[in-house]
Amino acid sequence: MSLNQALDRFAGVLDRRPLVVALSLFIVAASAYGFRLGLPDIYGDDEALDAGVVWEMAENDHWLLPFFNDEMVPEKPPLFFWLAAGVARIGGVSETTVRLPSVVAAALTVMTVFLAGRRLVGAGPAFLAALIVLTAPMMVARARVGRADMVLVACATGAFFAAAISLAPNAARRHRNAFWLLAALAVLAKAGAGLGVVACGTVALLLGARKGPLRLATPEGIIGFVVLAFSWHVFATLALGQSFVSVNLLQQNLNHLVGGIDGPPVKRGIEHLLKPTINLIGGVMPWSILGLVAVRGWRTAWSTNGKLGLIWAGAGLAFFSAAASRHSYYVAPLVPPLALFLGTLLWNEKSAQPRAPVVRIALVSLSIAVIVAIVGVVLLRAWSAADWVGMSVSDHTRAAMLWEWWSRRSALAVVLLAVLAAASIFSVRMTWRRQAAWAVAVCLLAAAGIQAITEAALGSESTAHLSLKSFAGEVARVDGPVYFYGPVIRQIVYHARRHIHHASLAELSARSSFYLIATESELLELRTRLVQPVAELAAGDGIVNNSDVAHVVLLRVDR
Numbered sequence: 405m406s407l408n409q410a411l412d413r414f415a416g417v418l419d420r421r422p423l424v425v426a427l428s429l430f431i432v433a434a435s436a437y438g439f440r441l442g443l444p445d446i447y448g449d450d451e452a453l454d455a456g457v458v459w460e461m462a463e464n465d466h467w468l469l470p471f472f473n474d475e476m477v478p479e480k481p482p483l484f485f486w487l488a489a490g491v492a493r494i495g496g497v498s499e500t501t502v503r504l505p506s507v508v509a510a511a512l513t514v515m516t517v518f519l520a521g522r523r524l525v526g527a528g529p530a531f532l533a534a535l536i537v538l539t540a541p542m543m544v545a546r547a548r549v550g551r552a553d554m555v556l557v558a559c560a561t562g563a564f565f566a567a568a569i570s571l572a573p574n575a576a577r578r579h580r581n582a583f584w585l586l587a588a589l590a591v592l593a594k595a596g597a598g599l600g601v602v603a604c605g606t607v608a609l610l611l612g613a614r615k616g617p618l619r620l621a622t623p624e625g626i627i628g629f630v631v632l633a634f635s636w637h638v639f640a641t642l643a644l645g646q647s648f649v650s651v652n653l654l655q656q657n658l659n660h661l662v663g664g665i666d667g668p669p670v671k672r673g674i675e676h677l678l679k680p681t682i683n684l685i686g687g688v689m690p691w692s693i694l695g696l697v698a699v700r701g702w703r704t705a706w707s708t709n710g711k712l713g714l715i716w717a718g719a720g721l722a723f724f725s726a727a728a729s730r731h732s733y734y735v736a737p738l739v740p741p742l743a744l745f746l747g748t749l750l751w752n753e754k755s756a757q758p759r760a761p762v763v764r765i766a767l768v769s770l771s772i773a774v775i776v777a778i779v780g781v782v783l784l785r786a787w788s789a790a791d792w793v794g795m796s797v798s799d800h801t802r803a804a805m806l807w808e809w810w811s812r813r814s815a816l817a818v819v820l821l822a823v824l825a826a827a828s829i830f831s832v833r834m835t836w837r838r839q840a841a842w843a844v845a846v847c848l849l850a851a852a853g854i855q856a857i858t859e860a861a862l863g864s865e866s867t868a869h870l871s872l873k874s875f876a877g878e879v880a881r882v883d884g885p886v887y888f889y890g891p892v893i894r895q896i897v898y899h900a901r902r903h904i905h906h907a908s909l910a911e912l913s914a915r916s917s918f919y920l921i922a923t924e925s926e927l928l929e930l931r932t933r934l935v936q937p938v939a940e941l942a943a944g945d946g947i948v949n950n951s952d953v954a955h956v957v958l959l960r961v962d963r
Contacts, residue, residue: 411751415528422522425531426515433511433538437547441507442499445871445899446550449950452894454484454551455502459901461489462497468636469643473892474903477647481636483592484552497901502550509558510547514538516558517740520565524709525748533713533747537740542687546733552594553736556601559590560737563602568712570620571613577622584625588632599633600723601737608719609712680724683732684717687739688746695746710748713741870953875944876900878958882919882941887912889922889930893948893956896921909933917962923948924955 418425446455453472460470470478470485487505495501514537521530537543546553566583569575587606590598610617640648685692720738727734876899879886886900887907897904904921912920919941922930931938942958 411528415526415531418527418531419522422519422527425527426519429518429534429538430511430515433514434507436538437510437544438504438507441503441548444499445873445895446499446502447871447873447895447947449894449948451502451550452898454480454488455497455499456894456898457485458488458492458502458550459497459898461485462492463901469640472894473897473905475905477644478640480552481592481595483589484555487555488550499550503548506547506549506551506554509554510543513543513554513558513561513740516561516565517743520562520569521744521747524565524568524712525744526751529710529748529751530744531747532751533740533743536688536691536743536746540688540691540739540743542683542733542736542739546736553733556590556593556598557737557740559586559593560598560601560605561740562586563590564605564713564716564741567606567609567620568709568716571609571615571712580620580622581625581628583620584622584629585632588629591633592636595637597734597737600727601720604719604723605716605741608715612712612715677725680721680735684721684735684738684742687732687735688742691743691746691750695749708748710745713744713748716741717745870945870947872896872944872946872956873899875942875946875956875958878942879904879919879921882958882960884917884919885915886919886921889920890926891949893921895946896956912961915961917960920959920961922957922959924957927957930959 446452453476456472457470457478460466460472460474464470467486467489468482470482472478484505488502491504492498492501514534517537518530518534521533524530525533543557546557563583563586566579566586570579570583583606587598587602590602592598606620610619613619717738720735720741724734724738872893872895876896879896880900880902886902886904888904889912890906892904892906907920912918920930920938939960939962940957941960943955945953945955948954948956
């Protein structure tokens, strides 16, 4: 039996038992994403903020307008918080219950890619696309974070498939209603990001299919979308007034889109415009490299419904490229539609004849990506040590952590650096032959490799020594008022499970006895300016402001 025959028979098995296959994919994905879900501790400011909101909902019944630390206006719509708080009401607020909705949403996304993709491109390509989503580094990383990203990915993926299926001539009305429902949930998950991705992707699909907007319209769907997507925003605006408009609508949405609302205008250079594309390529490695091997068959993939995934992903990249604020995980909703195209591309490759030059180019691309990542780490270490450039405290910390990560993997670094000469010679040869398209692809893959390896290294090191959970336990046990001398450290608030506010020096001087949390950099100023005697009760090292490592102390201040 040939390979083609074996794959065709396998596709037939997938097509006969789609629900069994989908359930199996869900179980595998949930098991992989949820393994040891309680580790590491919640330490980043963003995840601690969302976990604190979940605690406010589950423990204090603040279901509509949860204020983090009893003072911070909600930055995100409540869909993720409702899901996590519902789980927390059953199992208590913990790292596991806060992150569980992300795991379930990611597993549902994998299952959706297979079930809905089967209708568009067939069981074989859809199954391969589901595997791409399951193993994509960006999905693996974000599925284990207690934030709204994976809920948005699940909703946006469902909206994409519902819209794509609705474009077929015999599409049922329920598919169009499902599109509006899932689009509304995407907005309720992450406001402007959800609306932007779905709107841009939908417009691109309609243009690609040469259909008018009425193709997706139903009266009940549109009304339901408006009510479900925007009713919470209207309620919050009426209840909180200008504070909600300033924090949520302006800072979190409009400022992230256009920039300059609460700071200087964003400089949109080439690096800024290419960053989302590089993030997406790195987010699906090594599948993006395998796609490079099969790129010669793009016409076949384009002629099928697999092109719909590329159209949606391209429109989403245009949206994020135009936006002012971006992190690598912002493009996570684009991974499933891109995976649909890659799955179709790679599945069609089974009947193509292998070509050694293309394979060599792909392997060299991978080598260059990894090698340049290593060189980048070494240079970053040198910059950090010599301070050649004006690096921030955060950059110094990240450089030291990266160097520590690689220093424990010296054998791997030596092996990868050993192929540098051969890869460089081949790259020069490729450029000499004027294969500009391959040269551009190599550059993009190299940049994506740097980012993927860097984020993996930083995640590993952060897990090791950046949590302040034990320190927060000491804070939780003190009996009396507690204040932050500097900015609020969110992970301490979450782990201590108590409201702790910032207090100015004038406010502290008027109090007789209290407890104070300060970083080492603030301690010298505090001891010289505070007249009351100070005693240190506890100390710990951990992350503050999402990326800075600081020595934090708990002080008792008495008259």
